[in-house]
Amino acid sequence: MNQVLQQHLQEFKEKNKNHAHLLISCPDQPGIVAAVSNFLYEQGANILNSNQYTTDPQGGTFFIRFDFSCEDLSAREGELEQRFEEIANKFQMNWQIIYAYHLKKMAIFVSKEDHALLELLWQCQSGDIITDIALVISNHEDVRHTVESLDIPFYYTPITKETKREVEEQQLQLLKEYNVDVIVLARYMQILTPEFVSNFPNQIINIHHSFLPAFIGAKPYERAFDRGVKLIGATSHYVTNDLDEGPIIEQDVERVNHKDDVDELKRIGRMIERRVLARAVKWHLEDRVIVHGNKTIVFE
Template sequence: MNQTEKGILLVSCPDTEGIVAAVSTFLFSNGANIVHSDQHSTDPVQGHFFMRIEFSHPNLLEKLPELEAAFAETASPFSMQWSITATSKKPRVAIFATKEDHCLQELIWRWQLGELHAEIALVISNHNHFRELAESAGIPFYHVPVTKDTKAEATAAHFSILEENRIDTVILARYMQIIPEQLIQRYQNEIINIHHSFLPAFIGGNPYQQAFDRGVKIIGATAHYVNEQLDEGPIIEQDITRITHRYNVTDLKRHGKDIERIVLYRAVKWHLEKRVIVHGNKTIVFQ
């Protein structure tokens, strides 16, 4: 008996005539029904075209390899970068954290409410602080200490844990360690970080102190993909809140935590729902 399943098709390619017609025809010809479609072009003359389509299809997960092989022929003449995802298969997520718990708490809470389309497979920390928090939610916890002299060993341990648990996406929920290049390359555009600043302002460490010293009137947070340049990966989501001259650094941190947790949650949610396309060092976010 056929079971209708939902799928998501993402397309990124040079803009030209006939893209929408070709994609729509392919889906119709292969038994899919378009439920929702969104698209964006950067420039009608020499720009780039982006599309996100939600569709239904009988037994999609079973037929996905066949559908992907067939779509490759449609995609080739347009030089498309594309992916087809069956939403019945939830991505497996690993969360890295250090000592601040607000972002980790938010993600676990949203996951327990069913608001994150994922399976949180594990929590990793360079401290033991969050073992009880993770395990009380039924999430395996891994303690991997990181020091200046043990970074290579820690990286090897991270690789082993992530591979053994078939992790698709890594979330840095205020994980205060530099991610090694090998891990970034392995999980290209699949590592999401929350930076406690409205990037590109106050890159690096202690941004709240930097903001206080500068006398800013707003503070913010930025969720972005991690690349080889510190705090310079493609931005997914940002938000801000106003502050006054009466706020000290502690006040800034307290208000900033509220922004950090919701900005990271939004970015993770959109990523898991395949609403984000990375183009160069920018993102297209279909909401």
């Protein structure tokens, strides 16, 4: 990894050495916020921000994200989690304390098109996205020079229908070796097998070149042009074994008109894909997303 990327990561770790996020989902009832807030106060923590949402005030599911700081947090991780168990059990919580200074390691999968990859690399270089890019995996050689110029490991894993299972086993071994936390499919034009996906539940982020559920499958821009659409878009979502039907993290659209041919639609589409994927990845890395069934709650 080059010096600019390393510097951003080091500065972030130092700035956030006592910083963590607490994500909670549980059946809604009175007293949840008070109990958690009082707990954090008793541990000497300072709540920097909190956001909450309830699906239904009458017996729905309650979601909340606390952003807090606490002195000597790295030395108190186990103690803090052990003490929180009592409250978690009382309110039947699904919960995580995620420590900001434990930087997530990201793997990027890409094929020939490089626009989504380049956007992620640029935002990491600029410090807008903070993550340790552990490696880039591709079934083509096209982006090797771009990746290696930033001192990021690049792995070429050509794949065919006959070698798919063998190649995925190789890829999984690489991900294990690099201790990867999140995978981003930056226009990786392969369908992952259920066996692969099962290793990374809600940890694989994809970008889809249409405003789902519109124009699923091949040639979306050609089909959109034939339909005479006035809006085109992109969707970023978690990958599940239901093709392109995983929980949606972010979507965006642009207005088009009759003067835009297929090539222009593709150009505009690539711009939308870049920003939608970058936002989804950033929110995931900042622990702003809770998956609830096949939906997501994304906290500001």
